[in-house]
Amino acid sequence: MARPHAKTDAVAATAELTLVEAVQRALARAMAEDETVVLLGEDIGVDGGVFRATDGLIARFGADRVRDTPLSESLIGGLPVGLAAMGFRPVAEIQFMGFIYPVIDQIVNHATRMRTRTRGRLSCPMVLRAPYGGGIHAPEHHSESMEALFAHIPGLRIVIPSSPAKAYGLLLAAIRDPDPVVFLEPKRVYRAAREAVVDDGGALPLDRCFTILKGSDVTLVSWGAMLQETLDASESLAGDGVDAEVIDVATLKPLDMDTILESVHRTGRCVIVHEAPLTGGFGAEIAARLAGEGLMHLVAPVERVAGWDTVMPLPRLEARYMPSVSRIVAAARRVLEYA
Amino acid sequence: MTTVATFEIGYRRILDPDGTIDGAPPAFARDRNTLVALYRWMVLCRAFDAKAVALQRTGRLGTFASSLGQEAVGVGVADAMAADDVLLPSFREHGAQLVRGVTMKELLLYWGGDERGSDFAGPRHDFPVCIPVGTQAPHAAGVGLSFRLRGEARAAVCIFGDGATSRGDVYEAMNVAGAWTLPVVFIANNNQWAISVPRRAQTAAETLAQKAVAAGFDGCQVDGNDIIAVREATAAALERARSGGGPTLIEALTYRLGDHTTVDDASRYRDDDEVGRHWKMEPIARLRRHLVDAHGWTKAEEEALIADCAAQVEAAAEAYLATSPPAPASMFDHLYEELPAEVARQRAALLRED
Numbered sequence A: 001m002a003r004p005h006a007k008t009d010a011v012a013a014t015a016e017l018t019l020v021e022a023v024q025r026a027l028a029r030a031m032a033e034d035e036t037v038v039l040l041g042e043d044i045g046v047d048g049g050v051f052r053a054t055d056g057l058i059a060r061f062g063a064d065r066v067r068d069t070p071l072s073e074s075l076i077g078g079l080p081v082g083l084a085a086m087g088f089r090p091v092a093e094i095q096f097m098g099f100i101y102p103v104i105d106q107i108v109n110h111a112t113r114m115r116t117r118t119r120g121r122l123s124c125p126m127v128l129r130a131p132y133g134g135g136i137h138a139p140e141h142h143s144e145s146m147e148a149l150f151a152h153i154p155g156l157r158i159v160i161p162s163s164p165a166k167a168y169g170l171l172l173a174a175i176r177d178p179d180p181v182v183f184l185e186p187k188r189v190y191r192a193a194r195e196a197v198v199d200d201g202g203a204l205p206l207d208r209c210f211t212i213l214k215g216s217d218v219t220l221v222s223w224g225a226m227l228q229e230t231l232d233a234s235e236s237l238a239g240d241g242v243d244a245e246v247i248d249v250a251t252l253k254p255l256d257m258d259t260i261l262e263s264v265h266r267t268g269r270c271v272i273v274h275e276a277p278l279t280g281g282f283g284a285e286i287a288a289r290l291a292g293e294g295l296m297h298l299v300a301p302v303e304r305v306a307g308w309d310t311v312m313p314l315p316r317l318e319a320r321y322m323p324s325v326s327r328i329v330a331a332a333r334r335v336l337e338y339a
Numbered sequence B: 001m002t003t004v005a006t007f008e009i010g011y012r013r014i015l016d017p018d019g020t021i022d023g024a025p026p027a028f029a030r031d032r033n034t035l036v037a038l039y040r041w042m043v044l045c046r047a048f049d050a051k052a053v054a055l056q057r058t059g060r061l062g063t064f065a066s067s068l069g070q071e072a073v074g075v076g077v078a079d080a081m082a083a084d085d086v087l088l089p090s091f092r093e094h095g096a097q098l099v100r101g102v103t104m105k106e107l108l109l110y111w112g113g114d115e116r117g118s119d120f121a122g123p124r125h126d127f128p129v130c131i132p133v134g135t136q137a138p139h140a141a142g143v144g145l146s147f148r149l150r151g152e153a154r155a156a157v158c159i160f161g162d163g164a165t166s167r168g169d170v171y172e173a174m175n176v177a178g179a180w181t182l183p184v185v186f187i188a189n190n191n192q193w194a195i196s197v198p199r200r201a202q203t204a205a206e207t208l209a210q211k212a213v214a215a216g217f218d219g220c221q222v223d224g225n226d227i228i229a230v231r232e233a234t235a236a237a238l239e240r241a242r243s244g245g246g247p248t249l250i251e252a253l254t255y256r257l258g259d260h261t262t263v264d265d266a267s268r269y270r271d272d273d274e275v276g277r278h279w280k281m282e283p284i285a286r287l288r289r290h291l292v293d294a295h296g297w298t299k300a301e302e303e304a305l306i307a308d309c310a311a312q313v314e315a316a317a318e319a320y321l322a323t324s325p326p327a328p329a330s331m332f333d334h335l336y337e338e339l340p341a342e343v344a345r346q347r348a349a350l351l352r353e354d
């Protein structure tokens, strides 16, 4: 699979972009290089998406390829399966992850099994994008982190960018990937910061975790919006002379356990941080894998810092739900102080 | 109150249960060869269904859903299709699949629990059967959209049951097909039952065809035991779809003469009288009567056709039974185009079990 990593420009524009702008650039790039890329979703056309992720794309690529669908989530899940089987590369947007649940039927029953059940005769190169996560004081049902629901589905890829450059490179890779990808965009980070993004069509690998910060005392593993809290925690720990390594998982499925194991081999200690509820969260998978494959390297129990096992609270309490820097620092200390 | 919109649902039957032709039949209904070909497909389908049930009863096939009594729907619909149209069938449309070119061996492989049965050699772009009821309808909209985007004069044909029309997916698909004028033909195979739930308990709607009205396009009913009406209505809907006229819903009224599947016992919820009444309306005897009365179909021709179908079915069953199971590791081989390292390790672990 050389194509996903290929750069397509010799000279490319570099710009300071927000994450949502980087998503828009990646979509535009993918549509320009491949006319089978078609966007589908609610309000993605003239309105450019409620978060503006498809801003300006209808003007550039036309209403045939940037299609406002009816308000119809089962359809937004199923229509791409038909398009993809006929050789298109649909990128469907669910407006908020809270409305993605009808789509799970299509992902489990069709998108991820079309290749298997036809022995490769038909396949499903679709991308399902959705903004997800809390911290922006959104209404009820708009703030959950349900990535673990998807992690259980065979045949799927789950990708969560944590920064503008990651969003650009990973989304391009997701669109070029020949199989279904769920691409979850941490909406708290959509406009939180700018980062230099080279719009050269260069994709990032979908089978790798990224080591953001090198360190030797403890491994902090996270993804999506929680990476910021995790980095802040590492800074706070550094003030006390603790040298933390920070890993951005980025692609949850398939999981690059090798990178995490290699790190824990050096540090002997690990804290996993995610916004989603604790029980059955994706951190449990990483912890289980560490117990199974990394036990001899561990010198302390693995800690998970996660959302509580509660219904995601409405905005007045959401800050008390989300893992905070102090919670992460406290967990790291427990791990570091373990005899 | 003023009337702002009015709608009508038409009903069409051409071939009566007594084998006579009524009304203004389409040209093909006068052509002996065409009628014999349709008849042959229906007889083959019934022989196939009977063999599949027999194989299941003797432990040589998995759970199977027979299309006994409904042969005119699948055969009539598929016969009207062009080779490059795309069929998206439910799990009870063996007749349609056979006409499309799926082999009986492939069908038996699928129902015998082998994915290779859906890797048809024939209609490479047709969809495999759909078990989650109605969930293939959105795919049909997607297939239709692909034709629109490429400017191809092709159509998607989606067949589902009466029960499926209660599902949101089916409505969502019809709704978008109407909104976008997609080349999709929706066939509601109304066999009066969804396992044990009768059509009347499924919806208060007078007809299923009128569900198209809410989605902004035409729906009609046909006698689903009249293969001439099914084929005529499908051909007209396909023509409209291919020429940019958008979708159609055809409700084909038929009856499930058998159990829901081989693990169902229909006597728990419906009486034999009802089934007996419907045996008098079934599609094969009807067309045979017509062939005999109007086209001099002979006993010798009938016997030869039945023997030929039986031989084909037997040969297919033998070929199926002689097929060895797929290699265990094949369950990994089409999971992704390229198996991720993670899952490749599991594949290796499976191989080590041997």
Ligand SMILES: Cc1ncc(C[n+]2csc(CCOP(=O)(O)OP(=O)(O)O)c2C)c(N)n1
Pocket (backbone or CB within 6 Å): B090, B092, B131, B132, B133, B134, B160, B161, B162, B163, B164, B165, B191, B193, B194, B195, B256, B260
């Ligand atoms: C979504 C879904 N719900 C339930 C079932 C179990 N089930 C299989 S067939 C069936 C009835 C389907 O009725 P209908 O749509 O009329 O088709 P028919 O079986 O009569 O051909 C049910 C409830 C299923 N396969 N899929």
Ligand SMILES: [Mg+2]
Pocket (backbone or CB within 6 Å): B161, B162, B163, B189, B190, B191, B192, B193, B194, B195
């Ligand atoms: Mg039914």
